[in-house]
Amino acid sequence: MxxxxxxxxxxxxxxxxxxxxxxxxxxxxxxxxxxxxxxxxxxxxxxxxxxxRRFSYSLHFKKFTGRERENVWINLTAKHPLRRFLTRDVIRNLAAKYEVNAAGIASALDAVKSILPPKNANEKAVRGMLEELLTRHEELIGQGFKRPLNPLTDRYDISALNVDVEINLLLQAARAFAGRDSKIAQEERGSLNLLFWGRPGTGKTEFVKYLAAELGMRLIIKRASELVSCWLGETEKNIRDAFDEAEREKAVLFLDEADSFFVNRESAHRSWEVSQTNELLTQMENHQGILICCTNLLYNLDKAAMRRFQWKVEFKPLTREGKVSLYQKYFGPARGKLTSKQKDRITGINNLTPGDIKAVWQRYRFSSEKDVSHDDIIGAIEKEVEYRGESPKPKIGFGPC
Ligand SMILES: Nc1ncnc2c1ncn2[C@@H]1O[C@H](COP(=O)(O)OP(=O)(O)OP(=O)(O)O)[C@@H](O)[C@H]1O
Ligand SMILES: [Mg+2]
Incomplete structure (x- = not known):
């Protein structure tokens, strides 16, 4: 039936x-x-x-993981007339980008076949048309557009981070966990739950990408807009599915802006907020992989969630050395060496974050070095910090940043 x-x-x-x-x-x-x-x-x-309860047996066909989807693509394209344009790289990208089931993939491939005669086809046209069809398909079935994370910046400088733990110890622990022997009994393997918190722009999200790349693991990001649903019980199911997907895919699960998931149950007014938080806590306790949550609003987080994070890491504004080294990473050495006065100006900016430096770099990245000097850039960074409502001027007698 x-x-x-x-x-x-x-x-x-x-x-x-x-x-x-x-x-x-x-x-x-x-x-x-x-x-x-x-x-x-x-x-x-x-x-x-x-x-x-009257069914004798039930079988749940779960949503495909990225890897399973890739296999579906490989099978469905094996006899496709345009298969020579669908290289493994193209397939890998499409499978990762579009969370479409087998029927959706088959229908997009059929449509491309009937629209593009093989003699007029090339890789760009086939790929472009598939992307268009799959985007519309996702929109139509209500998955909407999921903003992917930008790749890790090639200017990434791990030494510039200002965090309250020994970052190498954290990296070591994560590597050891990721490489743990799969023969170890499940209950002994457990989970690795990391909480990164701190002011905006301090480098939390970028470090998550760095960590996943270091571990050679895929990153599955889930935002509140994807998981929270108005249907009764649906949010809890989405949360379970997210953990399940990450576990099957052996990927790092990343919940950005985690405060919207972990509503503090003491202040939660609605029962669904409580049950959503309960589901998260249960999953955190029982899953077998790496979960990373980021937030600016630590104190909004449910108290019981706190003890389930084995690492709680505060990301702080840059240190004096970090400010200069990250400045140089983004703006040097094409504009020549920084004078000691310019360095003093940079180290004097209070609460400077990687996000501020990056914002100014994005503004000037297409300008020629001749037109924009170090002084112009430093001035722009000072203004950027001012826009956040924080004084860029040094506070007398205050600590390292
Ligand atoms: N160590 C770093 N080296 C180079 N660039 C960095 C570094 N850390 C962060 N950045 C850059 O700074 C910008 C802000 O970083 P990120 O998005 O990680 O901040 P965040 O703490 O997640 O902020 P928010 O709380 O607003 O989400 C990003 O564009 C990122 O590329
Ligand atoms: Mg972030």
Whole structure:
């Protein structure tokens, strides 16, 4: 019985129910059916519990992980007339970028086949058309556009970070965890939960990318807009699916702006906020991989969540040395050496973050070095900090930054 949703979904949203006779008939049918019936359905959440318990066996076809999707792409393109334009790299990228199921992939490939005659095709045209079709498909089925993370900046400077833990120890612990022997009993392997917190622009997100690259692991980022749903129980399911996907893919799960997930249960007014936080805590306790959460608002986080993070790392504004070294990473040496006066001006900027330096670099990156001097840039950085409502002028008698 394919597409059995209309028959089985006896419980509708807003908790209204259909005719009970119909429900009774269905239960009776399942109890007394003499033939074997295989029911195929898309949804389970609108079925009555009394109905669910009547199935002798159930099989959940989970959402594909990126790697599984890549295999589907490989199978579906094996006999495609345009397969020579679909190289492994193209397929890997499409599989990672579009979270589309097998039917969506097949339909996009069919459409490209009928629109593009092989004699007019080339890699760029095939790829471009597939991207267009898959983007529309994701939009149509309500997945919307998921903003991917920018790649790790090639100007990344780990030594510039100002954090309150020994960063090498953290890297060592993460490497040891990632390389742990898969033969170790599951309960002994456990999870590695990291919390990065601190002011905006201090380098939390960039460090997550650096860490995943160091570990050679894929990064799965989930934002509140993707997981939080208005449907009863759906957010909890999305949270479970996110952990499950990361575990199957052996990827690092990254929850950015984690305060929107971990609503402090003491101040939560709505029951769904409490159950969403509960689900997260349960998953944190039981998953077998690496979870990283970032937030600016540490004190909004649920207290019970805190002890489930084995590492809590504060990201702070740059130190005096960090300020100069990161400045040079972005703006030197094409504009010549910094004078000691210019260095003093840079180290004198209070609460300077990598984000401020990066913002000014993005403004001037296409300008010629002749047109924009170190003094212009330092002035622009001072203004950038001022825009955050913080004085760029040195505070007398204050600590290292
Ligand atoms: N160590 C670093 N070396 C070079 N650039 C860096 C470094 N850390 C961060 N950056 C750059 O600074 C910018 C801000 O960093 P990031 O986005 O990681 O800050 P954040 O702490 O996550 O901020 P928010 O709390 O607002 O999300 C990014 O564009 C990033 O590329
Ligand atoms: Mg961030």
């Amino acid at each position: 394919d597409e059995a949703d209309t028959l089985l979904n006896t419980r509708y949203m807003f908790l209204t129910t259909r005719d009970t006779v119909e429900k009774g008939w269905l239960n009776d049918f399942l109890d007394h059916a003499r033939t074997k019936v295989i029911w195929i359905t898309n949804e389970r959440q609108f079925m009555e519990t009394s109905l669910l």
